[in-house]
Amino acid sequence: MPLLARSVQTPLHIDVRRGAVADLGTILADGRISSGGDVAVVVGPGQGEKIAELIRPTLDSADVFTTSGGTLDAALELSAKLRTRTYDAVVGVGGGKTIDAAKYAANRWGMPMVSVATSLAHDGIASPVASLINDGIKGSYGVHIPYAVIVDLDFVENGPERVNRAGIGDVISNISALADWDLGREVRGEPVDGLAASLSRVGAEAMLTMPGDMHDDAFVTVLAETLISSGLAMAVCGSSRPCSGGCHEIIHATDTLFPGTGSHGELAGLGALFCTFLRGDERRFAQMSDCLARHQLPRTPADVGLEPQQFVEVVQFAPRTRPDRYTILEHLALSRDEISRKLAEYVDAVADR
Known part of the structure; x- marks a missing residue:
């Protein structure tokens, strides 16, 4: 019998709108990714506190980790922290460097990863690739495609044009x-x-x-x-x-x-x-x-x-x-x-x- 179709990996959930970060807990529950909010939220150094404050009402069980630099070393350091307990998913919230570090760290332990973009600098927000600097050279590392991709237009609007x-x-x-x-x-x-x-x-x-x-x-x-x-x-x-x-x-x-x-x-x-x-x-x-x-x-x-x-x-x-x-x-x-x-x-x- 001929092959009639092929399976394609895509995110389970895609959401582009205002207020997405503040509504993150509901989005994860509705998307069947995390009903109880037991997730690791990865933020960058710039907006970390603001993001943590916004998500806390709907994700009070989440742990928040900060990463910076967009390097392989930073991603490996983050992956070690993710082993402290079991999480439903890893949620990277921020720009490309933060999301790529979260992608790599989650992939290292086979954890679902959710990409929450606060800027639109490049197509890494939904790709199965993490771009990280190693020994001064940027390399591309294959990872699992994000289980969900969310873009918060409020953050995009307030970011550097x-x-x-x-x-x-x-x-x-x-x-x-x-x-x-x-x-x-x-x-x-x-x-x-x-x-x-x-x-x-x-x-x-x-x-x-x-x-x-x-x-x-x-x-x-x-x-x-x-x-x-x-x-x-x-x-x-x-x-x-x-x-x-x-x-x-x-x-x-x-x-x-x-x-x-x-x-x-x-x-x-x-x-x-x-x-x-x-x-x-x-x-x-x-x-x-x-x-x-x-x-x-x-x-x-x-x-x-x-x-x-x-x-x-x-x-x-x-x-x-x-x-x-x-x-x-x-x-x-x-x-x-x-x-x-x-x-x-x-x-x-x-x-x-």
Whole structure:
């Protein structure tokens, strides 16, 4: 008998709205994740006290742990603390560093993990990946997809706008990542998962033309849902391929060579726009450039504080960050001088828009 369907891991519960953190106990109970509130709540150092105060009325049995740094050592330290007693779930509340540490720590002991995002910087809020720094280098660690993904729009609204805007760059970089995936299929016969590609593409296309900005609840809700969709695309595929191509190789190279330069989402948008230019896709280049400009996101190396020769170094180093991945950067295999020429042409093209 032919296989008629396949099983796909997804969160049991997805909730994007205002007041979600304060209502966390009810959400966990309704989602059949924890009826009694016996959970470990992981917060970052910035908003930890405020979050603990908000959840206490509905989660009086919870233990609150603070983590910081987004490092593998911090995640391992947190995992040791989680062994003090049995919990129904681990609930990571905060930005990407806090959520990734909670993901890794929960996965280490096979505990269900709930992701409660208070910012929209990138698609890690729902992905089966924890990005953690180890010995100064950021690595990606496979983990179980969160059992629930919750986004509190009150916290997003009150957070740094630059941090939240960066998520737009991460979403639209999917378009470049998918073009790289198609290139891998054409050149190397790499299989492309149609469902994963669809989940990745739909949100990116919506974000390209969606009216509004980070002050508009409808826009922010769509951004949150597209970031979640990207995480699901990675879970369906079993890798980050639907959302990570040459654009993310540029991110990882920048993090390695010039740490502290821009945020993940900012570099994703910049890397995607540059890779799209290298492909010669003028229509996509125009769409992406206009979207980044509309949301005040970086489009040139100078926008993130990189000198031209530094960005050339980044692009030349980028393929080494994902040696198993075939993208436009590997395909063209440009020399240092060729990258310099292309970069000059790229900066001129951006200035003309």
